[in-house]
Amino acid sequence: TFPEPGNDSTEVERIRYARAYILELIGGYLMLDLSRNLVHLRWLLKLIDFKAADEFSWGSAVLATLY
Numbered sequence: 001t002f003p004e005p006g007n008d009s010t011e012v013e014r015i016r017y018a019r020a021y022i023l024e025l026i027g028g029y030l031m032l033d034l035s036r037n038l039v040h041l042r043w044l045l046k047l048i049d050f051k052a053a054d055e056f057s058w059g060s061a062v063l064a065t066l067y
Contacts, residue, residue, distance in 0.1 A: 019047050031065040 005017045027039030
């Protein structure tokens with residue numbers, strides 16, 4: 001757990017917070033594994049280039065994981 005970035009936070013802090021939040025969404029709600037407490041490394045690797053992450057078909061990935 002960590003606090004939300006304040007108004008005086010740097011861009012790097014905001015990007016780190018956004019990555020952590022997205023990983024929580026992926027690992028906790030969208031693409032669960034059997035243990036329900038781990039996030040597969042492949043999703044973390046997709047967030048390295050944060051600006052290119054919006055080009056992925058996240059909806060298709062969620063559906064493929066569910067089935």
